Amino acid sequence: MNNEMILLVEDDADIREGVRVLLQSEGYTIAEAESGAKCLEMLNSETDLVILDIMMPGISGIRTCEEIRKVSNVPILFLTAKAQESDKLLGLMAGGDDYLPKPFSYAELLGRVKALLRRYHVYQGKNVSRTSPKEVWLERKGIRVSTYTNSVQIDGSEVELSEIEYQILLLLMQYPDKIFTTQNIYESVWNEPFFYISNNTVMVHIRKLRLKIEKNPQSPERICTVWGKGYRIG
Incomplete structure (x- = not known):
């Protein structure tokens, strides 16, 4: 139970x-x-x-x-x-x-x-120790993401992400050379079939994530838009 x-x-x-x-x-x-x-x-x-x-x-x-x-x-x-x-x-x-x-x-x-x-x-790592021998950190463009708990550092400072924001960032960080379409992101993170209206859901979370990790969210350098294709880690 x-x-x-x-x-x-x-x-x-x-x-x-x-x-x-x-x-x-x-x-x-x-x-x-x-x-x-x-x-x-x-x-x-x-x-x-x-x-x-x-x-x-x-x-x-x-x-x-x-x-x-x-x-x-x-x-x-x-x-x-x-x-x-x-x-x-x-x-x-x-x-x-x-x-x-x-x-x-x-x-x-x-x-x-x-x-x-x-x-x-x-x-999110609820009720899980933040210091575990299984913990691995991914690093790129001033971003450090733990693969074990929802722990993210930007330029050395801890930032708080929701679990959806964390999952999107972790997905991009795990495959830094891959361009993810909104459909790729939605089906990977939400584990549900993608429909047209799901596009805005992904875009809203990307926007919120950029506000937390970008120096200038209006000109993002960490989560970059590849026009006509999708998103990738810069």
Whole structure:
């Protein structure tokens, strides 16, 4: 059975109950919050995943996500009735890792939850010692990336990345001579089939990653765009 802690933030009691019953049946421990303010009170180091509604009274899901990102890189899965592509991009830019529009199937929700938790534990290195004999560092263009934990240094200084940002950077660093299309990146990192709308998802995360690792994000030298082809480490 699983022992991961999931913080479910949803103002609709019926949806909350349905999701809670589903996830508890899979062995997850569920904490519930009916508002963004309550979510921020309950978030702690034991939280492995936040499932976050966007349309809530008081503090919106977007604002809640931004506040979470000030203190934690825990994966955030948005649940929302707003399915426009612009709304998805807004959620991703706020720091969300994935986005599931309502109505959703429980099978799809469970698949997203398992994928986010798997990536968090494998790549983020949660509850894993940061000093391990298995740890290998990849270095290029002032970037140092650990292959064992989500540890990244830029010009000697530690930077904090979400697990999606870390996985994208690690992928590029592992194959520095390869040009990755957005489809390559999406299918490698998200482990899901690529669709046209997935293109913007990748671009948003590349943009966020550049803000953290580039000296001048407007003129990137570390993650370079190869026009008409894709991205590569410079």
